[in-house]
Amino acid sequence: MNERAVVAQGAIPADSEIDGAPAIAVRGYWQSVLRRLRYDWVTIIFGLVVLAIVLAAIAAPLIAPFDPYQQSIVGRLKPFGWRGHPWGTDELGRDMMSRLIYGGRISLVMGLAPVLIATLVGGMLGVIGGFAGRVANTAIMRTMDVFYAFPSILLAVAISGAMGGGMINGIISLSLVFTPAMCRVAETATAQVKNLDYIEAARASGAGTLTIIRHHVLGNVLGPVFIYASSLVSVSILLASGLSFLGLGVQPPEPDWGLMLSTLRQSLYVNPLGCALPGIAIFITSICFNLVSDGVRGAMDVRG
Amino acid sequence: MSTAVEMLPYVDPRDRGGAAQPMLIARELQRHFRVKGAGKGAVVRAVDGVSFTLFKGETLGVVGESGCGKSTLARLLLHLVVPDSGELVFDGDAVGERGGVNVADLRRQVQMVFQDSYSSLNPRMPVQDSIAFGPMVNGRSKTEARRIAHEILVKVGLRPDLFGPRYPHELSGGQKQRVNIARALAVGPRMVILDEAVSALDKSVEAQVLNLLRQLKRTLNLTYLFISHDLNVVRYISDRVLVMYLGQVVELGPAAEVFARARHPYTRALLGSRLSMDAGRRIEAPPLVGDPPSPIDPPSGCRFRTRCPHAESVCEARMPTLGHWEDRSSHVAACHMTTPDSGHSLAGAA
Amino acid sequence: MLGYVIRRILFAIPIALGVSVVCFSLVYLAPGDPLQTVLPPDATAETIAIVKHAYGFDRPIPVQYAIWLWHVLHGDFGRSIASQRAVTLEVFGALSNTAMLVLFAAPISFLVGYGMGALAGCFPGRPTDRIVTGVAVIGVSLPNYWLGLVLVIIFAVELMVLPASGMGQSGSAAFTLWHWSDAKFLVLPVTTLAMIPIGIIARTTRAAVAEVRSQDFVTTLRAMGLGEGAVIRHVLKNASPQVLAVLGLQFGYLMGGSILVETVFTWPGSGFLLFKAIINRDIPVLQGSILALSLIFVATNLVVDLLQAVMDPRIRRA
Numbered sequence: 001m002n003e004r005a006v007v008a009q010g011a012i013p014a015d016s017e018i019d020g021a022p023a024i025a026v027r028g029y030w031q032s033v034l035r036r037l038r039y040d041w042v043t044i045i046f047g048l049v050v051l052a053i054v055l056a057a058i059a060a061p062l063i064a065p066f067d068p069y070q071q072s073i074v075g076r077l078k079p080f081g082w083r084g085h086p087w088g089t090d091e092l093g094r095d096m097m098s099r100l101i102y103g104g105r106i107s108l109v110m111g112l113a114p115v116l117i118a119t120l121v122g123g124m125l126g127v128i129g130g131f132a133g134r135v136a137n138t139a140i141m142r143t144m145d146v147f148y149a150f151p152s153i154l155l156a157v158a159i160s161g162a163m164g165g166g167m168i169n170g171i172i173s174l175s176l177v178f179t180p181a182m183c184r185v186a187e188t189a190t191a192q193v194k195n196l197d198y199i200e201a202a203r204a205s206g207a208g209t210l211t212i213i214r215h216h217v218l219g220n221v222l223g224p225v226f227i228y229a230s231s232l233v234s235v236s237i238l239l240a241s242g243l244s245f246l247g248l249g250v251q252p253p254e255p256d257w258g259l260m261l262s263t264l265r266q267s268l269y270v271n272p273l274g275c276a277l278p279g280i281a282i283f284i285t286s287i288c289f290n291l292v293s294d295g296v297r298g299a300m301d302v303r304g
Numbered sequence: 305m306s307t308a309v310e311m312l313p314y315v316d317p318r319d320r321g322g323a324a325q326p327m328l329i330a331r332e333l334q335r336h337f338r339v340k341g342a343g344k345g346a347v348v349r350a351v352d353g354v355s356f357t358l359f360k361g362e363t364l365g366v367v368g369e370s371g372c373g374k375s376t377l378a379r380l381l382l383h384l385v386v387p388d389s390g391e392l393v394f395d396g397d398a399v400g401e402r403g404g405v406n407v408a409d410l411r412r413q414v415q416m417v418f419q420d421s422y423s424s425l426n427p428r429m430p431v432q433d434s435i436a437f438g439p440m441v442n443g444r445s446k447t448e449a450r451r452i453a454h455e456i457l458v459k460v461g462l463r464p465d466l467f468g469p470r471y472p473h474e475l476s477g478g479q480k481q482r483v484n485i486a487r488a489l490a491v492g493p494r495m496v497i498l499d500e501a502v503s504a505l506d507k508s509v510e511a512q513v514l515n516l517l518r519q520l521k522r523t524l525n526l527t528y529l530f531i532s533h534d535l536n537v538v539r540y541i542s543d544r545v546l547v548m549y550l551g552q553v554v555e556l557g558p559a560a561e562v563f564a565r566a567r568h569p570y571t572r573a574l575l576g577s578r579l580s581m582d583a584g585r586r587i588e589a590p591p592l593v594g595d596p597p598s599p600i601d602p603p604s605g606c607r608f609r610t611r612c613p614h615a616e617s618v619c620e621a622r623m624p625t626l627g628h629w630e631d632r633s634s635h636v637a638a639c640h641m642t643t644p645d646s647g648h649s650l651a652g653a654a
Numbered sequence: 655m656l657g658y659v660i661r662r663i664l665f666a667i668p669i670a671l672g673v674s675v676v677c678f679s680l681v682y683l684a685p686g687d688p689l690q691t692v693l694p695p696d697a698t699a700e701t702i703a704i705v706k707h708a709y710g711f712d713r714p715i716p717v718q719y720a721i722w723l724w725h726v727l728h729g730d731f732g733r734s735i736a737s738q739r740a741v742t743l744e745v746f747g748a749l750s751n752t753a754m755l756v757l758f759a760a761p762i763s764f765l766v767g768y769g770m771g772a773l774a775g776c777f778p779g780r781p782t783d784r785i786v787t788g789v790a791v792i793g794v795s796l797p798n799y800w801l802g803l804v805l806v807i808i809f810a811v812e813l814m815v816l817p818a819s820g821m822g823q824s825g826s827a828a829f830t831l832w833h834w835s836d837a838k839f840l841v842l843p844v845t846t847l848a849m850i851p852i853g854i855i856a857r858t859t860r861a862a863v864a865e866v867r868s869q870d871f872v873t874t875l876r877a878m879g880l881g882e883g884a885v886i887r888h889v890l891k892n893a894s895p896q897v898l899a900v901l902g903l904q905f906g907y908l909m910g911g912s913i914l915v916e917t918v919f920t921w922p923g924s925g926f927l928l929f930k931a932i933i934n935r936d937i938p939v940l941q942g943s944i945l946a947l948s949l950i951f952v953a954t955n956l957v958v959d960l961l962q963a964v965m966d967p968r969i970r971r972a
Binding site: 142143145146147149150151152153154157158159161162163164234238241242245246247248258261265268269272275276278279282283286287290291294 | 668669670672673675676677680681683684685791792794795796797799800801803804806807811812818906907909910911913914917918928929931932933935937940944947948951952955
Binding site for chain 2: 196201203206211215216219220
């Protein structure tokens with residue numbers, strides 16, 4: 001190594017790495033995730049279905065052929081295509097198609113709201129638990145362990161059952177079901193990042209704990225938390241419809257898929273196909289969210 | 305090699321003690337870690353009574369086997385790990401004490417470059433933001449911090465427009481380490497601790513980075529504490545050398561003297577274990593056998609005695625002291641053989 | 655090993671206590687006066703006074719919890735508001751019916767799920783893997799109670815070969831497994847229940863097997879000249895602790911998750927009991943069955959952890 005040559009060149013030392021630097025396009029992490037997703041046609045197709053369901057739910061008043069609450073004594077449990085009802089009518093003579101479209105609104109809210117709440121609350125607790133000292137960590141994580149000790153459907157039923165039915169209570173109980181798992185994911189991710197050298201380097205630069213969490217921890221916890229949250233949406237939709245089916249979620253006469261299943265069950269022998277429809281709606285929504293979540297997970301796990 | 309004093313082109317306004325005041329004095333630094341599952345009250349004596357002086361403008365190399373407490377020592381100096389006891393004096397001011405320099409001020413003036421160039425950079429941040437983070441935390445505006453980051457990138461030999469917006473995984477190991485150095489320098493430190501900063505690099509890249517470090521030291525008037533297990537690298541960059549064994553200093557002295565006339569048997573063994581390019585000087589028997597004893601339960605007396613060819617009863621009975629370590633030129637070793645009338649049969653011979 | 659067992663059991667105790675606290679607080683989650691929620695609406699003033707004193711409703715909440723826990727530890731969960739029977743009797747009767755479902759459903763779903771997952775994991779990327787992965791996604795996305803309804807539509811409504819619901823003429827007490835007239839009532843609920851965990855088990859097994867297969871020691875085995883069959887045996891053995899963990903979890907979920915399936919088939923198990931308790935706002939029964947089911951879940955997890963430690967020595971040291 002010729003040291004004199006180095007000094008002679010002044011501020012920039014001779015470095016082959018400069019000349020040899022490939023002119024690659026610089027991409028952010030999320031940009032590269034999106035780029036990978038672009039080639040994943042399964043995820044794109046199912047993502048489009050999810051988008052269609054969301055749009056249909058938002059535009060329900062525009063596209064629903066009938067008023068979802070309009071009952072008819074003569075038109076009960078009619079088959080497909082009866083008097084302009086494309087999917088027939090339910091046990092009170094209400095239009096099935098309209099009720100299914102409106103039902104998407106409730107199902108999406110019940111699928112997304114608890115996950116969102118659990119992500120915020122659980123994520124925050126997890127980051128605090130991961131970054132704080134042993135006492136705070138033990139207090140938070142052991143409390144979470146207790147809620148973890150219930151099978152998820154049982155905890156949801158217990159809380160909703162005690163508080164009574166209704167959409168808000170359903171959202172509260174499902175949020176409580178998802179918070180511990182979310183907290184664990186965030187805590188694990190935080191604990192992994194916490195001991196890396198760049199956190200220590202940030203501390204050495206004089207940064208306080210909050211600044212470090214904001215700049216260096218959250219960005220790295222976000223990935224795993226997002227992956228996990230996306231996988232919970234379909235679970236949440238299934239659990240919420242299950243609660244409604246038990247009479248613990250949305251109350252009649254609201255058009256909720258789980259509730260529709262529960263009421264149509266009485267007329268199983270009269271109109272078996274109509275009885276299956278809300279289940280198909282739940283299944284399609286849930287499987288689409290599942291597959292999109294799988295695709296996103298696959299795209300995010302790869303380190304470029 | 306020029307001496308430290310000649311390298312000072314101007315007086316740093318932050319230089320409070322003057323050129324004669326050492327940058328850092330560590331006295332009897334100690335840090336033990338509690339260990340789980342190894343019996344009650346078991347501690348790892350990671351750093352056990354370490355004392356040394358770091359003079360302004362010099363590079364002090366710290367060598368020793370892995371697990372000897374080098375990295376803990378580095379973290380103690382920055383108060384990233386709080387010492388159990390001991391005294392730390394930065395430029396004449398006691399660290400963390402009333403009337404002295406507080407930890408935040410210390411961290412503005414002392415920075416650290418870590419070994420693992422992957423985990424030392426936030427993977428989700430463009431490197432220019434990682435570099436700008438320090439200045440931003442210390443009150444600079446975003447644009448100003450970005451400007452500083454770009455200036456420093458130029459100084460470490462990376463084109464800001466090309467490398468600034470990149471993410472760590474888009475850089476080579478050498479480039480990442482340059483970014484790490486830039487990140488440390490962005491705060492404008494007077495002293496930099498390099499903890500195995502070049503150890504993970506390929507030999508050719510290592511040489512480039514070492515030269516960069518020497519050159520930066522000159523232009524930015526820096527003081528280095530250079531930690532490495534690689535004796536050749538330490539010899540290349542250091543003015544003085546400190547040898548650690550099981551959390552203690554066993555030898556301290558000017559680099560040329562330590563490498564030419566090592567006084568501690570451990571240092572001699574380390575030097576003997578270097579790979580030689582010269583076929584005639586190949587060694588047949590390893591100079592050091594076995595692993596170092598556990599730092600949880602170190603040997604009594606001299607900690608090296610279990611692996612020392614010259615160990616005698618006095619080595620087991622008493623712990624040797626380092627002697628007068630405060631001066632720049634003193635070459636001292638914690639060995640009974642170097643102290644006359646210590647009771648060792650070879651005392652005074654070495 | 656013994657140390658690990660003791661530590662793990664000691665760790666389960668605070669969890670079980672925490673679970674009991676959650677169950678206890680259900681009374682306070684219910685709207686209205688907690689005393690009202692545990693008493694029938696037509697209770698006399700005398701009964702109210704007796705219960706109020708016996709359960710300490712006039713005392714501070716921690717004391718109430720202690721009293722409640724004391725009663726629970728002695729097997730007293732209070733009385734059902736709906737049936738006036740002791741909650742303990744109701745819950746245990748129902749639990750045995752649920753256990754009957756689970757004991758049939760669990761082996762079916764474990765075998766099918768494990769088989770599918772192992773097959774897919776051994777041939778990653780092949781058509782087998784694709785099919786299994788697809789079926790597994792469908793499995794985890796299906797609302798199982800709806801699947802139950804569909805099965806009822808097909809086999810009870812259209813084909814009329816199997817009964818749609820209930821336990822048959824003889825009821826819970828005289829149910830005899832070896833008489834087809836009784837056993838046929840099991841077919842649909844067991845099938846539906848078994849479908850729940852198949853997807854998750856298949857997915858986890860596939861991931862575990864695929865991960866083990868990519869480890870270096872598998873390459874070493876092949877290099878040593880081992881046949882593919884022997885290699886697969888090694889892989890499956892090394893993947894078993896992870897698989898066991900998910901099986902244990904799913905067993906617990908089957909016990910707890912039977913509520914929807916039992917409701918669909920009006921199978922008189924603990925889930926259906928829970929459903930009736932919700933409809934009748936029968937809080938003591940709700941409390942009792944939830945506590946019983948979640949304690950079973952805690953115990954299952956404990957057993958699985960210990961089994962895992964037996965199989966994987968690394969866990970014992972942790």
